[in-house]
Amino acid sequence: MQNQLFLSLSFTLSLSFSLSLSLSLSLSLSLSLSLFHSLSLFLSLSLFHSLFYSFSLSFTLSLSxxxxxxxxxxxxxxxxxxxGGWRSYGVDPSTFxxxxxxxxxxxVKENKFRPQAPASIITDSYYxxxxxxxxLVGSSTACIxxxxxxxxxxxxxxxxxxxxxxxxxxxxVHRSQEQQHYFNTPFQLSVAPPPxxxxxxxxxxxxxxxxxxxxxxxxxxxxxxDGLFDNMxxxxxxxxxxxxxxxxxxxxxxxASKIAEEAHQLAFDPDYLSPFALxxxxxxxxxxGGKPDxxxxxxxxxxxxxxxxxxxxx
Amino acid sequence: xxxxxxxxxLGANPLRNDTQCENCERxxxxxxxxxxxxxxxxxxxxxxxxxxxxxxxxxxxxDKSISYAAGNLIGPPYVFPHHGDSTxxxxxxxxGTWWSVAPSASKQFGRIPxxxxxxxxxxxxxxxxxxxxxxxxxxxxxxxxxxxxxxxxQLCGTDVDSGQSRWECLWSGAPExxxxxxxxxxxxxxxxxxxxxxxxxxxxHQLLHYYTxxxxxxxAGYTIGTIQSFQPYSKTAAPKSPVKDIIHxxxxxxxxxxxxxxxxxxxxxxxxxDQLSLSRLxxxxxxxxxHTYDSFLWMxxxxxxxxxxVNNSTLIHMANRCSMLQKLDISWCSVLSSGLHxxxxxxxxxxxxxxxxxCDFVTVDTLHLLxxxxxxxxxxxxxxxxxxxxxxxxxxxxxxxxxxxxLYSTKICTxxxxxxxxxxxxxxxxxLGCCSKIDQFDGVADHIAQHCRNMRCVDLxxxxxxxxxxxxxxxxxxxxxxxxxxxWCSSVIxxxxxxxxxxxxxxxxxxxxxxxxxxVCDNDLNAIAEYGHNLEQLDILGTAQVREQSAFNVLQSCSxxxxxxxxxxxxxxxxxxxxxxxxxxxxxIKKSYQPHTIF
Numbered sequence: 087m088q089n090q091l092f093l094s095l096s097f098t099l100s101l102s103f104s105l106s107l108s109l110s111l112s113l114s115l116s117l118s119l120s121l122f123h124s125l126s127l128f129l130s131l132s133l134f135h136s137l138f139y140s141f142s143l144s145f146t147l148s149l150s151x152x153x154x155x156x157x158x159x160x161x162x163x164x165x166x167x168x169x170g171g172w173r174s175y176g177v178d179p180s181t182f183x184x185x186x187x188x189x190x191x192x193x194v195k196e197n198k199f200r201p202q203a204p205a206s207i208i209t210d211s212y213y214x215x216x217x218x219x220x221x222l223v224g225s226s227t228a229c230i231x232x233x234x235x236x237x238x239x240x241x242x243x244x245x246x247x248x249x250x251x252x253x254x255x256x257x258x259v260h261r262s263q264e265q266q267h268y269f270n271t272p273f274q275l276s277v278a279p280p281p282x283x284x285x286x287x288x289x290x291x292x293x294x295x296x297x298x299x300x301x302x303x304x305x306x307x308x309x310x311x312d313g314l315f316d317n318m319x320x321x322x323x324x325x326x327x328x329x330x331x332x333x334x335x336x337x338x339x340x341x342a343s344k345i346a347e348e349a350h351q352l353a354f355d356p357d358y359l360s361p362f363a364l365x366x367x368x369x370x371x372x373x374x375g376g377k378p379d380x381x382x383x384x385x386x387x388x389x390x391x392x393x394x395x396x397x398x399x400x
Numbered sequence: 401x402x403x404x405x406x407x408x409x410l411g412a413n414p415l416r417n418d419t420q421c422e423n424c425e426r427x428x429x430x431x432x433x434x435x436x437x438x439x440x441x442x443x444x445x446x447x448x449x450x451x452x453x454x455x456x457x458x459x460x461x462x463d464k465s466i467s468y469a470a471g472n473l474i475g476p477p478y479v480f481p482h483h484g485d486s487t488x489x490x491x492x493x494x495x496g497t498w499w500s501v502a503p504s505a506s507k508q509f510g511r512i513p514x515x516x517x518x519x520x521x522x523x524x525x526x527x528x529x530x531x532x533x534x535x536x537x538x539x540x541x542x543x544x545x546x547x548x549x550x551x552x553x554q555l556c557g558t559d560v561d562s563g564q565s566r567w568e569c570l571w572s573g574a575p576e577x578x579x580x581x582x583x584x585x586x587x588x589x590x591x592x593x594x595x596x597x598x599x600x601x602x603x604x605h606q607l608l609h610y611y612t613x614x615x616x617x618x619x620a621g622y623t624i625g626t627i628q629s630f631q632p633y634s635k636t637a638a639p640k641s642p643v644k645d646i647i648h649x650x651x652x653x654x655x656x657x658x659x660x661x662x663x664x665x666x667x668x669x670x671x672x673x674d675q676l677s678l679s680r681l682x683x684x685x686x687x688x689x690x691h692t693y694d695s696f697l698w699m700x701x702x703x704x705x706x707x708x709x710v711n712n713s714t715l716i717h718m719a720n721r722c723s724m725l726q727k728l729d730i731s732w733c734s735v736l737s738s739g740l741h742x743x744x745x746x747x748x749x750x751x752x753x754x755x756x757x758x759c760d761f762v763t764v765d766t767l768h769l770l771x772x773x774x775x776x777x778x779x780x781x782x783x784x785x786x787x788x789x790x791x792x793x794x795x796x797x798x799x800x801x802x803x804x805x806x807l808y809s810t811k812i813c814t815x816x817x818x819x820x821x822x823x824x825x826x827x828x829x830x831x832l833g834c835c836s837k838i839d840q841f842d843g844v845a846d847h848i849a850q851h852c853r854n855m856r857c858v859d860l861x862x863x864x865x866x867x868x869x870x871x872x873x874x875x876x877x878x879x880x881x882x883x884x885x886x887x888w889c890s891s892v893i894x895x896x897x898x899x900x901x902x903x904x905x906x907x908x909x910x911x912x913x914x915x916x917x918x919x920v921c922d923n924d925l926n927a928i929a930e931y932g933h934n935l936e937q938l939d940i941l942g943t944a945q946v947r948e949q950s951a952f953n954v955l956q957s958c959s960x961x962x963x964x965x966x967x968x969x970x971x972x973x974x975x976x977x978x979x980x981x982x983x984x985x986x987x988x989i990k991k992s993y994q995p996h997t998i999f
Contacts, residue, residue, distance in 0.1 A: 217468070221942050
């Protein structure tokens with residue numbers, strides 16, 4: 087029974103090469119689905135060269151019909167976005183978010199977390215990073231969404247400028263708050279080498295913003311990094327999602343890919359007045375065009391378990 | 401009839417063999433049996449990984465952390481077949497002989513059997529009880545430390561005191577020195593007479609170059625559908641406690657030729673026997689019993705090697721020969737406070753050394769007993785006694801002779817630690833390593849500075865809340881420090897100058913551990929080179945601030961240096977370390993590495 091994975095998963099990875107070396111972020115994405123506390127699926131992707139990429143992923147979050155299950159039933163997914171500035175210190179910026187995500191994944195797999203408080207996963211994982219003999223240097227933002235199937239509720243934690251939207255009937259019903267110190271400087275978890283200590287922004291993992299929100303069948307949860315939200319505004323995202331006629335897996339994946347491609351194109355459009363440029367102007371910086379950056383889009387649709395799936399779980 | 405024993409070769413790995421027994425169609429039957437299977441007990445081979453770590457003696461990782469923790473034994477291997485220093489394995493606190501040659505070390509005592517060399521253990525539980533056929537230990541870094549595998553008969557319960565618990569040794573052997581990086585250790589097991597799902601693996605660190613790391617343990621064996629019907633456990637088979645008397649038995653009175661020997665000569669001869677032999681000899685005749693009960697033969701008693709056989713009545717029986725007992729080690733044993741009580745009463749306050757490592761039975765009541773009956777105690781080891789609550793340590797009160805106190809990995813809190821230091825100003829050696837309930841180590845350090853002027857050795861491993869303020873007050877008042885372990889004290893910042901002052905003021909330092917401090921820099925090493933004349937052991941693992949030149953200075957200047965750990969120092973290359981090893985052959989220079997695994 088444990089081998090039956092009823093979540094259909096597909097993803098496309100579109101790598102678009104660009105030679106712009108100015109502002110690059112490295113990103114690691116991890117998807118950890120823990121079912122029954124025993125079966126977990128984990129995808130991790132990391133690219134640490136100086137090329138921007140866009141990545142999209144979609145899957146189905148199935149809710150439980152009844153309350154009869156004795157097992158708690160959780161689905162977790164999470165993105166972490168590394169800060170590219172570390173490259174100038176000779177530090178691979180992807181190591182930090184990758185290690186953070188793999189530690190989060192371990193916490194979930196080994197049930198060392200309280201799902202109602204996903205922020206605790208970020209906190210615990212961050213402190214666990216400091217327990218390594220090999221000194222780790224870098225910083226990262228983190229955004230985690232955990233779905234409780236019986237409660238039909240998502241519990242989220244967000245630190246930094248990645249974020250998520252919950253879309254119901256073509257409207258945004260719930261969203262994360264972006265956390266920034268000042269323009270283009272998100273809240274971040276970091277470990278600095280001793281000479282830089284005190285000069286590097288290091289937010290406590292307790293700063294993560296937590297929320298919970300009840301979800302319904304048919305809801306779309308869209309999780310993305312700042313590369314997405316800086317290049318596409320909410321209306322554009324809603325447009326794409328509203329074009330979804332049904333919630334078949336292929337269509338959802340198509341939408342995710344389209345959003346990622348669109349964002350990637352806009353990022354390199356020099357005349358486009360991107361949300362990033364608008365905030366820059368607000369901050370008194372004259373800036374036009376998109377923001378070249380790594381882009382990750384995860385689209386999840388909330389569905390009910392079919393009777394068959396339900397039976398498999400009991 | 402095909403019983404599982406006849407059907408399968410014990411000790412071999414039946415699971416690799418997928419051939420099916422023609423008659424019974426059960427996979428794993430290596431030798432086909434030509435007998436009728438009707439009525440044979442349901443036998444099934446189960447291959448399983450650890451589901452729970454029930455006990456362990458020490459671990460490298462912090463309390464509640466998942467890095468280098470004993471809990472990493474759970475589940476299938478992660479690092480294997482790679483090798484190296486990984487956070488995801490089970491790692492113990494020490495290795496080699498480095499800790500036993502440090503100034504804080506205590507000598508092992510008691511006439512223990514030469515074979516016994518276990519330093520650490522881990523007790524692991526599996527889901528279903530089986531008759532073990534194969535145990536695979538995935539050793540992914542510095543293998544060779546496993547010396548014993550014991551199986552517990554849980555059907556009789558684990559309570560040693562009820563006499564119901566039974567531990568059987570499945571394998572034991574000497575530690576080995578291995579050059580290979582990792583291995584799957586799968587010794588030939590003695591067949592167990594009972595199904596088990598609880599194993600205890602003992603480790604000996606003597607020959608290790610560096611920490612041994614265990615990734616996973618797999619237990620393979622046969623389950624029997626209805627265990628009781630197969631081989632019911634008979635209580636008569638329960639092993640007798642080794643040092644239990646047979647006072648009521650009729651023993652011959654005649655001592656034979658022994659009686660012709662002068663008592664002193666006999667005493668001299670008996671002095672060569674280990675504890676078990678002495679106890680056995682006492683059962684031969686009344687004459688020898690009288691002489692083996694000579695309390696001068698029992699001034700030191702070490703029951704740790706017999707932890708699985710010692711129970712409460714052992715202690716009660718020992719009491720009548722232990723009136724001169726000075727040193728007692730009942731680490732790892734499960735007894736009751738009442739047994740300890742009668743032993744303490746018998747010792748008539750002679751006891752000077754008491755080791756109670758990893759004893760679950762030790763509670764606040766035991767501490768009260770200690771305070772009452774052992775006023776002359778000089779050395780007390782309570783490491784990893786988890787059943788003493790945070791504030792209960794104070795019940796120990798003043799022990800005017802106490803010099804050495806080991807509270808490694810206990811629940812002691814800041815207030816209790818401070819009070820204990822206040823009560824016992826004569827303390828010389830203190831281990832507060834891994835005491836995660838102490839949240840203000842600076843306050844504790846202040847108390848050491850204020851009250852304990854004789855302090856020689858302090859172990860503050862993983863004292864997260866210790867800062868340079870606490871260290872400064874200790875340095876200024878305890879200038880005769882010989883050993884200081886500040887491993888993983890990440891809040892002690894080198895730029896405050898605390899390490900330089902430490903070396904200037906405490907020039908007797910023989911051992912200094914600055915493991916994973918990250919801020920240790922060239923200036924600190926230069927101070928070590930200048931002032932560390934007596935330094936024998938130095939650990940600066942995990943700092944990126946140190947360059948090769950300053951590490952080389954240390955090697956050149958500190959002529960007594962024997963141990964130098966520069967693992968994970970980003971600016972110290974393996975080439976440099978290799979050339980240093982040639983140039984300074986008397987120094988064990990350590991350079992660890994991580995496994996090449998993906999995240």
